[in-house]
Amino acid sequence: MSENGNGTARRGRPGYDQQGILAVAVAAFNEYGYDATSMGVLAERLGLSKSAIYHHFASKDEILDRALDQALSSLEGVFDEAGASAGTAADRLDHVLRGAVHVLVAELPSVTLLLRVRGNTDVERRALARRRAFDKRVTELVSAAQAEGTLRSDIDVRVVERLLFGMINSIVEWYRPGGREDAARLADDVIAVALDGLRVPAAARS
Amino acid sequence: MSENGNGTARRGRPGYDQQGILAVAVAAFNEYGYDATSMGVLAERLGLSKSAIYHHFASKDEILDRALDQALSSLEGVFDEAGASAGTAADRLDHVLRGAVHVLVAELPSVTLLLRVRGNTDVERRALARRRAFDKRVTELVSAAQAEGTLRSDIDVRVVERLLFGMINSIVEWYRPGGREDAARLADDVIAVALDGLRVPAAARS
Numbered sequence: 001m002s003e004n005g006n007g008t009a010r011r012g013r014p015g016y017d018q019q020g021i022l023a024v025a026v027a028a029f030n031e032y033g034y035d036a037t038s039m040g041v042l043a044e045r046l047g048l049s050k051s052a053i054y055h056h057f058a059s060k061d062e063i064l065d066r067a068l069d070q071a072l073s074s075l076e077g078v079f080d081e082a083g084a085s086a087g088t089a090a091d092r093l094d095h096v097l098r099g100a101v102h103v104l105v106a107e108l109p110s111v112t113l114l115l116r117v118r119g120n121t122d123v124e125r126r127a128l129a130r131r132r133a134f135d136k137r138v139t140e141l142v143s144a145a146q147a148e149g150t151l152r153s154d155i156d157v158r159v160v161e162r163l164l165f166g167m168i169n170s171i172v173e174w175y176r177p178g179g180r181e182d183a184a185r186l187a188d189d190v191i192a193v194a195l196d197g198l199r200v201p202a203a204a205r206s
Numbered sequence: 207m208s209e210n211g212n213g214t215a216r217r218g219r220p221g222y223d224q225q226g227i228l229a230v231a232v233a234a235f236n237e238y239g240y241d242a243t244s245m246g247v248l249a250e251r252l253g254l255s256k257s258a259i260y261h262h263f264a265s266k267d268e269i270l271d272r273a274l275d276q277a278l279s280s281l282e283g284v285f286d287e288a289g290a291s292a293g294t295a296a297d298r299l300d301h302v303l304r305g306a307v308h309v310l311v312a313e314l315p316s317v318t319l320l321l322r323v324r325g326n327t328d329v330e331r332r333a334l335a336r337r338r339a340f341d342k343r344v345t346e347l348v349s350a351a352q353a354e355g356t357l358r359s360d361i362d363v364r365v366v367e368r369l370l371f372g373m374i375n376s377i378v379e380w381y382r383p384g385g386r387e388d389a390a391r392l393a394d395d396v397i398a399v400a401l402d403g404l405r406v407p408a409a410a411r412s
Contacts, residue, residue: 090405149406149411150405150406150411151404151405151406152398152404152405152406154398155395155398155399155404156386156387156395159387159392159395160395160399160404162376162377162379162380163373163376163377163395163396163399164373164399165376166372166373166374166375166376166377166379167369167370167372167373167376168372169372169376170368170369170371170372170373170375170376171368171369171372173372174368180362181362181365186365189361189362189365189366189369190369192358192360192361193361193366193369193370193399193400193403194399194400194403194404195403195404195405196403196405197399197400197401197402197403197404197405198357198358198361198366198400198401198403199296199356199357199358199401199402199403200355200356200357200358205355205356
């Protein structure tokens with residue numbers, strides 16, 4: 001695939017570096033399901049021998065682990081951005097929700113894979129634990145915003161978190177890169193629905 | 207199961223009427239997947255012979271068809287309720303969104319099944335077509351509300367419809383009957399997030 005994989009990632013095999021194999025594997029997992037995608041199927045899709053894949057990854061499980069880590073690290077990274085610790089808790093939540101939409105659009109395949117994980121293996125259970133930890137940080141932010149009076153406080157914070165990410169995560173079901181909405185526009189739309197509300201207050205109607 | 211199945215539905219077999227078989231089948235489809243659930247597995251779960259099931263349903267496909275029809279008829283029925291044609295378009299949308307939450311809670315198993323349909327068979331494709339027709343009616347309601355000025359009009363109506371139902375449909379992932387939130391409360395929460403927004407306007411803060 002790309003010519004500029006870094007030196008450690010590509011270990012001598014021409015054609016695919018680790019990242020390239022990962023991308024093809026994630027697409028196959030999303031299309032056929034993880035269980036139904038054997039290393040043999042992957043090798044065929046890549047036009048490589050199985051041993052060429054094993055040169056990069058010890059097992060199919062390791063490929064899944066790397067793909068899920070990529071999605072989770074990007075999501076967790078949103079909390080490290082400056083906007084996630086600036087302003088009111090509502091401002092910080094606004095930033096985190098927008099950031100999550102950007103990650104989803106930028107890493108649609110690996111986030112799609114993450115959202116389908118059901119906890120059948122150790123790798124999947126570790127990924128679910130990290131996802132729950134992320135959700136918990138969002139829930140804490142909702143709590144802080146309710147406490148400071150910037151978000152309405154008559155809804156259970158866990159229900160709020162679930163509805164917000166239910167909406168955001170559903171984007172993987174229909175979003176296709178290159179469509180009419182880019183990530184920034186989509187993030188604006190999510191904020192408009194979730195934080196500001198669609199309804200025009202009667203007083204503001206013309 | 208129940209003693210009061212109607213006379214046409216139960217055709218002489220004791221223990222399960224059609225509705226009872228349907229409920230067990232839908233639970234199995236949701237747990238193992240439709241393809242992985244054979245009539246043999248169903249028979250075992252029901253403690254019936256396969257021929258006893260065939261007494262009620264011509265095929266596994268017919269069971270799926272009936273289950274999906276149940277979910278879809280309930281959703282479509284929301285549009286026939288008085289509230290769906292009273293007031294502004296925003297009021298009518300409010301009613302339809304609340305109604306969809308009620309259907310989801312009341313018929314969690316069959317709606318869960320519906321949301322997993324991918325269009326692999328004729329039965330699934332017909333169900334998807336009905337779901338798209340439902341979505342289209344919601345989109346038209348959003349359009350009408352934007353046109354009358356009761357909903358903000360700076361977001362594409364199809365994106366609005368997808369975000370709203372992305373949020374509502376995600377409830378099947380975590381909602382469990384008997385939890386802290388009943389259907390009416392959950393419907394209030396969805397309306398609070400989707401139509402009124404979580405953010406407290408600066409002017410309204412204490």
